Amino acid sequence: MHKFISLIALLFIFNISTAQIKAGNPEVDPIQVQKTFETWSAYQSKNIMLSRDFKALDVTSKEISKEFFLDQLANGNFIPIRLKSEGNEYAYKLFKILPKTDTSIKATINQIGFDAFKNFKMEGTAFPQFSFKDLNGNLVTNETMKGKIIVIKCWYIHCTPCIREFPQVNKLVEEYKNRKDILFISLAEDSPEQLKIFLARKPLSYSVIPDMKVYMNESLQLNSFPTHFILNKEGLIAKVLPNFESLEVALAKESKL
Template sequence: MQKFISLITLLLIFTISTAQNRFGNPEVDPIQIQKTFQDWSAYNKKIMLSRDFTALDASSKEISKESFLDQLSNGNFIPVRLKSEAAIYIYKLFKIQPKSDTSIKATINQIGFDAYKNYKMEGTAFPKFSFKDLDENLVTNESMKGKIIVIKCWYIHCTPCIREFPQVNKLVSAYKDRKDIVFMSLAEDSPEQLKTFLARKPLLYSVIPNMKDYMNEALQLNSFPTHFILNKEGMITKVLPNFESLEVALAKESKL
């Protein structure tokens, strides 16, 4: 009888271990990257929480993306990618070490909060709009029906926003033959400021000026740049913080 119980115990341990390891091992040492804030920050730049991914809690149990982001926002965890194929993303929560720099927790809580807020916007209707761009073209929800809309939210003095201009311009060029895809940007600045600035640093998106209030109130943005992808029914399919995530998401949306 005792041997039978021992066999059952070993079987249970093996089953749990197999379940926890079937997703692979961390691509970095979760403890080592917490040695300093600089170590964590360097790795954190590779984390893409806006992408589609398999989410695991600290015990390797698969959970929803919403629950994962909520725990990042309010808990004491960092996300680490598990080893997988290049196009497959699996993130697992690891406990923040007691002696880690407190800036790590503060930073990841904020990142988690922003990612959670963006995720909750996906699947909802983009707020009603009636804009005029710098060329006096009127753009409304109704006029954009039946088109995929890519929206970049930015302002002149946002360094990350400007740094990605060459990349987003290249993206516009890549889709230039797709008449069902529209690239539009919302900028905080005045028409005069934008015309002067864009003469030096061109942006191939149509540009809507004086959008600070709309972005603050209707979209409730607190991070720039922020990119939106709307489907042909005007619903938000993705809210993204950078070009790298945008490129992947648009490739997926454009094939639907």
């Protein structure tokens, strides 16, 4: 009986150990990926998506809150590396930036960490007071948006990444066209005249609200474009996202709630 219990205990310990090893395995070598700024930039752009839900680990593999993790990226001396995991689950671990690493890597990480931390702190708060007309003269306010999931794209005409997303976000609108409880709205910096000329060449399926530069700078305090918001049916900010890839995943999740 004692031998049987000991065997069970050993198997339990082995399973925990195996899980920890699996969870702790980085998908790339943390030393090699910071050899040059180009290497890090290529990895970061494809693999680091801080707006998504993820499990966060510190340098000792201890699980920490997402808020603390992002704060460490914004103000510390760390790089985030994604850990190998099954399916679409995300797990990131902090690794120390090496002494001889290009200082541009740290500067970039601090910036993306700062932006992600700021966006994260907005989640769960009420979207700022809003009352504007779109290009078709329709009034859009916090009250008219209540009871619906609202997807908001913030952009401007000369923002190349913003425009590059148009085919993808238009496809997203088409995908949810039968969901009457989901609205797609965009806030643009540009004037109505500029937007009408531009959108005649580059159509956007979102409702477009012009002259939003002051609102986006002061009320939303945006410093990065594009930025996407998902508001839940209570008018609270569910997610703040920097690109279409993260938006697509977050909207799929929110639409099922």
